[in-house]
Every structure is written in C-alpha cells, then in structure tokens.
Amino acid sequence: MGIIERKEREKEQRRNDIVDAAERVFLRKGFENTTVDDVAAEAELSKGTVYLYFKSKDELHYAINLRAMQKLNKIIRGVYDEKKDVVVNLEAMGNVFIKFAEEFRIYFEAILHFNSKSLANIEPCMTHDLLSDESPISFLVELIDKGKSKGEIRSDMNSILIVELLWSQIMGVLQFVFYKQELFKMFNITSEQVLTGLFEILKNGVRKSLEK
Amino acid sequence: MGIIERKEREKEQRRNDIVDAAERVFLRKGFENTTVDDVAAEAELSKGTVYLYFKSKDELHYAINLRAMQKLNKIIRGVYDEKKDVVVNLEAMGNVFIKFAEEFRIYFEAILHFNSKSLANIEPCMTHDLLSDESPISFLVELIDKGKSKGEIRSDMNSILIVELLWSQIMGVLQFVFYKQELFKMFNITSEQVLTGLFEILKNGVRKSLEK
DNA sequence: CCAAATTATGACTGTTAGTCATTTTTTATT
DNA sequence: AATAAAAAATGACTAACAGTCATAATTTGG
Incomplete structure (x- = not known):
C-alpha cells in the first residue's frame, strides 16, 4: 500500500x-x-x-531560512581541512560565509531576517534546527573543542559560548555592511577591508602589543 | 514679531x-x-x-531612535575618564551600554530596530545623524585616535573602521542575546558571561598564546 | 459508478498605514 | 468687534495585505 x-x-x-x-x-x-x-x-x-x-507567511519565510542554513552548513563543512590549524580553518570558513552571502543574496537575506527576530515568535522548532546537524553550530563547537585540545584555542571559555560569540559578531558586522553600505562608501572603506579587519580583531584584538 | x-x-x-x-x-x-x-x-x-x-510611522520610530542615540551618547561620554587607559575606557563604555540596554528597554529596541534597516529606506538624514555629535561614533573615533598616539591601540587599522567594527560586533552580540535568550538559557550561559566573553575576545582574540 | 476523504479555490474579513476634503481654530486687517 | 485669510486638526475613507472558510473539484477505495 x-x-x-x-x-x-x-x-x-x-x-x-x-x-x-x-x-x-x-x-x-x-x-x-x-x-x-x-x-x-x-x-x-x-x-x-x-x-x-x-501556517503563516513567517513559516514560508522560515522554510527559505532553513534551506539557506542547510546550504551554508554544507559550504562551511566543505572547506574544512583537518591538516590545517583550527584558526586557519575558522578563517577559511568565515571567508566562504562572505562568498555565500554575495552569491546567494536571497538566502543571506533570509538568514539576516531571522537573525533579528525573537525565537519566541517563531516556530519552537527553530531552536532545534539551530542546534541540529543541519546547522553549522554543532560542527563549529566540535572544531573549537579540537582547537582547545591542540592548544590553539584558549580553554578558559565555554566552546558553545565562543561559537555563539563568533557567530553573532560576524552576523553583526555583515548586517552592518549590508544595511549601512552608504556609510562605508562615504569613508572609502571596502567590504574586504571590513572583513579583513573583523578577522584580525577576532584573532588578535585591538591591542598594540598584539600587532603583527 | x-x-x-x-x-x-x-x-x-x-x-x-x-x-x-x-x-x-x-x-x-x-x-x-x-x-x-x-x-x-x-x-x-x-x-x-x-x-x-x-511623514510616516517609520519617521515616528526614527524620532525615538534619535532620542535613544542621544541618551546613549550622553551616557557613553559621561563615563569617559581621561586618566585611565583608552582600552579601560572602551570597556567601561561597553558596560554602560549594556546597562543602558537593560534600563531603557524601549530605547534599546528602537536602536536594534534601526540596526536591521537599510539606510536607503530611511530618511537620508540618518547618515548625518549617525556621524554628528549627537551620536557616540565621532567621540569614539577620537578616542581610538588617542589610543593610537598613546601606543595602546594598533595603528595599522583605520580608526573609523575600528569603531564601526566594534560597534557592529557589540550590536550583533546584543541582538543575539536579546532575540535568542532561550538558546543561552538552554546551555546555562548568562548574559554576563556572554558580555565578559565578548570584551575578552575584542581585547585579546581567541588565541591560546594570548591567554592571560 | 458512487460516496467518502482529500485537496484546492477565491471571495471575504479584519487590521492598519496613509490620504484628503471638510471643519475648527488662530492670526491679521479693518 | 467683525471678518477674511491662513494654519491646524479631524476622522471618514482608500488601499494593501495577511489570514479564513464555505464551497467546489479531484482523488481514492470499495
């Protein structure tokens, strides 16, 4: 049957x-x-x-967001190279994220859209989706753990916390670049400079003593 | 007359x-x-x-956003202590920003709202407002410049770029904490931990070699 | 071939942003 | 004080859109 x-x-x-x-x-x-x-x-x-x-327009939107996260997930996992340092891997992942945002504008817009929506208003499943294997989060947590055991990543901070901080900082900057382009144009700052700068800060912070 | x-x-x-x-x-x-x-x-x-x-509902919203930015501006300038290190000042400013977000929820919501809106859709004056003395941006740029001349802040990065990066990273994290509270609760991560972690990353990055 | 179940329809409702002809209030003039 | 002109205020109206539901068309199983 x-x-x-x-x-x-x-x-x-x-x-x-x-x-x-x-x-x-x-x-x-x-x-x-x-x-x-x-x-x-x-x-x-x-x-x-x-x-x-x-059930609603939002749920339709959310379906696009899911597709977007799945695609991003594949792309991020795709660039992983276990022979390379964890920090190098993280940077490579950041870079493909940027490429993803440029290449799949609609998907990126969908992710941005749900980035500034309260979980409470969305399907309760969203929390689940965010943590499933369809999302890069779980993979990144593993990667950070590996970095810790290899002595590359500071071990005095919860891995989940690190991942969520990195994620939300990158999203914050991408959102700013996306919505406030005019501001950067005004100062002749290119997107590349912004993103290089971001990775630089994420890796090294703003202290002079850490300047390469 | x-x-x-x-x-x-x-x-x-x-x-x-x-x-x-x-x-x-x-x-x-x-x-x-x-x-x-x-x-x-x-x-x-x-x-x-x-x-x-x-002229529109958006303009009414924007009026609230302006008030919010003016209040935040005063608060941030208010904690400045020229005897202290620039990095210490920056951290203090970050902390009062958090306090501001908790104390003036509506103002913070207004700022969040416009954070995820394209400049193109808003009054063209917004760009101007963002850079005027009513906004903390110009003040922060001066502060970063001072940090550079005192040898505290790396001088290989445009000051405006640094300020916009710090701003958008903090907004990204605050947005995440604000909209995705459930996620943090699920892992028993408190807002304080998130924000301590953020400042830690902003100052020092994630590298083991930089661990204090 | 028919009745029950499933799937599809689009006219309808409710809500809300934004408009505009009309009315009310204020100001300037005699 | 009376009146005309200008400014400010009104609220009924339109347009757009999310979401519903009684009805119709299609599919299935007997």
Missing part, C-alpha cells in the same frame, strides 16, 4: 514547489516586498492552497 | 508630545505591536494630526 507514501511524497513535493516559487519571487521583488498572493501566483496556486502548506 | 517663533516652539512641543505618547504606548504594547492610531489616542489627537508632524 504505497499510496500513503506516494501522497506523502507529493505533499512534500508541492511544499517544495511553493518554496521554489517563493525564492523566484523574492529574487525579483526582494524578501520584504513579496506578498503571499505573489507567491501563490508564481506557484500557479490559489492563496488558500499556500496556507494549506504553510 | 515673536509670533512665528512661538508657533515654531509650539510645533516643536507638539512633536515632542507625540513622541512622549509613543514612548508610553511602546512601553505598554511593545515597539512592533503599536499602531499609529494607538499613538494618536494616547496623545489625544487624531491620526491625521500625527501624520501632520511625522
């Missing part, structure tokens, strides 16, 4: 089709200016049907 | 009254859940009148 399974698959497929349509509209009209009607039209479905597959 | 001036003052006063009313409603209902009708009712004015003084 594979009918139930097939139906299950078809339902999954339709959900995916809607998310695909949403991505296309977002790409055309931007994340914030897209209405549910737009998405329904693009998916060649009625609005009611969209609401059959997603 | 003081009539025009008096009218000017009255207009200013009314604008202020509306912002005062808005603050009260925000405190009751939260920043995001407040409608313009709510604000008008609280100010005992019609909605149309509110729109006479503010």
Whole structure:
C-alpha cells in the first residue's frame, strides 16, 4: 500500500514547489516586498492552497531560512581541512560565509531576517534546527573543542559560548555592511577591508602589543 | 514679531508630545505591536494630526531612535575618564551600554530596530545623524585616535573602521542575546558571561598564546 | 459508478498605514 | 468687534495585505 507514501511524497513535493516559487519571487521583488498572493501566483496556486502548506507567511519565510542554513552548513563543512590549524580553518570558513552571502543574496537575506527576530515568535522548532546537524553550530563547537585540545584555542571559555560569540559578531558586522553600505562608501572603506579587519580583531584584538 | 517663533516652539512641543505618547504606548504594547492610531489616542489627537508632524510611522520610530542615540551618547561620554587607559575606557563604555540596554528597554529596541534597516529606506538624514555629535561614533573615533598616539591601540587599522567594527560586533552580540535568550538559557550561559566573553575576545582574540 | 476523504479555490474579513476634503481654530486687517 | 485669510486638526475613507472558510473539484477505495 504505497499510496500513503506516494501522497506523502507529493505533499512534500508541492511544499517544495511553493518554496521554489517563493525564492523566484523574492529574487525579483526582494524578501520584504513579496506578498503571499505573489507567491501563490508564481506557484500557479490559489492563496488558500499556500496556507494549506504553510501556517503563516513567517513559516514560508522560515522554510527559505532553513534551506539557506542547510546550504551554508554544507559550504562551511566543505572547506574544512583537518591538516590545517583550527584558526586557519575558522578563517577559511568565515571567508566562504562572505562568498555565500554575495552569491546567494536571497538566502543571506533570509538568514539576516531571522537573525533579528525573537525565537519566541517563531516556530519552537527553530531552536532545534539551530542546534541540529543541519546547522553549522554543532560542527563549529566540535572544531573549537579540537582547537582547545591542540592548544590553539584558549580553554578558559565555554566552546558553545565562543561559537555563539563568533557567530553573532560576524552576523553583526555583515548586517552592518549590508544595511549601512552608504556609510562605508562615504569613508572609502571596502567590504574586504571590513572583513579583513573583523578577522584580525577576532584573532588578535585591538591591542598594540598584539600587532603583527 | 515673536509670533512665528512661538508657533515654531509650539510645533516643536507638539512633536515632542507625540513622541512622549509613543514612548508610553511602546512601553505598554511593545515597539512592533503599536499602531499609529494607538499613538494618536494616547496623545489625544487624531491620526491625521500625527501624520501632520511625522511623514510616516517609520519617521515616528526614527524620532525615538534619535532620542535613544542621544541618551546613549550622553551616557557613553559621561563615563569617559581621561586618566585611565583608552582600552579601560572602551570597556567601561561597553558596560554602560549594556546597562543602558537593560534600563531603557524601549530605547534599546528602537536602536536594534534601526540596526536591521537599510539606510536607503530611511530618511537620508540618518547618515548625518549617525556621524554628528549627537551620536557616540565621532567621540569614539577620537578616542581610538588617542589610543593610537598613546601606543595602546594598533595603528595599522583605520580608526573609523575600528569603531564601526566594534560597534557592529557589540550590536550583533546584543541582538543575539536579546532575540535568542532561550538558546543561552538552554546551555546555562548568562548574559554576563556572554558580555565578559565578548570584551575578552575584542581585547585579546581567541588565541591560546594570548591567554592571560 | 458512487460516496467518502482529500485537496484546492477565491471571495471575504479584519487590521492598519496613509490620504484628503471638510471643519475648527488662530492670526491679521479693518 | 467683525471678518477674511491662513494654519491646524479631524476622522471618514482608500488601499494593501495577511489570514479564513464555505464551497467546489479531484482523488481514492470499495
């Protein structure tokens, strides 16, 4: 009786089709200016049907965010090179994150969007997703632990704390660069300078005594 | 001919009254859940009148953001102690920023709100405001310059860049703590630990060799 | 071929930002 | 004090959009 399974698959497929349509509209009209009607039209479905597959607009947004995190996760894990130092690996991961943000604008926008949303307002599953293997967090914690045992990373700070600090600092800077571009242009500061500077601070801090 | 001036003052006063009313409603209902009708009712004015003084809801929000930045600015400048090291001053400023965020929740929410908005969508004056003496930015740039000449701060990085990096990193972490509290609770990480950790990273980075 | 279950529809509701013709109040002039 | 002109205030109205639900179309299993 594979009918139930097939139906299950078809339902999954339709959900995916809607998310695909949403991505296309977002790409055309931007994340914030897209209405549910737009998405329904693009998916060649009625609005009611969209609401059959997603409880709310936010949940549709969240589906994109999930895809984004999964892609980012793969990319970050993909550059890991166990022969290299942990700190070198971290920097490489930071760099592919930047590349990811440039290449998959919509995905990055989705991540930014949920970065400034309270967990309380979103599906409770978000907390779970953030910590699952679909997210880079768990992998990064392991990496930091490895760095500690190799004597590369300070061991007087909780690994989870380190990862969340690094993550939120990078997100903070990317958000600033993304939303306040004009400010940097005004001072002839390029995105590259900002990001090089960020990694420099993250690695070495601002103290003169630590200047290379 | 003081009539025009008096009218000017009255207009200013009314604008202020509306912002005062808005603050009260925000405190009751939260920043995001407040409608313009709510604000008008609280100010005992019609909605149309509110729109006479503010072009849009966003501009009303922005007025709160301005007040918030002015208050923060005063507080940050207030703790400056020229006898102390620049890095010590920076840390003290970071700490009063945290206290500010706790004490003036609405103001902090307003700052967070505009932190994740594109400059392009807001009044063009925002860029100006961000750099004026009403904002802590210009003061911090001077402080970093002083740190450089005293040999405390690395001089191989543009001072504006340093300030914007520090600012956006701190905002990133505060945003994360604010919106993702549940995550920290789950790992028994307190806000204090996060912020101590942040300052530690900002000062020293994550390298073992720099561990105190 | 039919009835039950599933899936899809789009007209409808509710909410809220923003507008504008009209009214009320204030100012300047006689 | 009476009146015309200017300024300020009003609230009913529009437009846009998220979300709902009674009804219709389609699929399934007998």
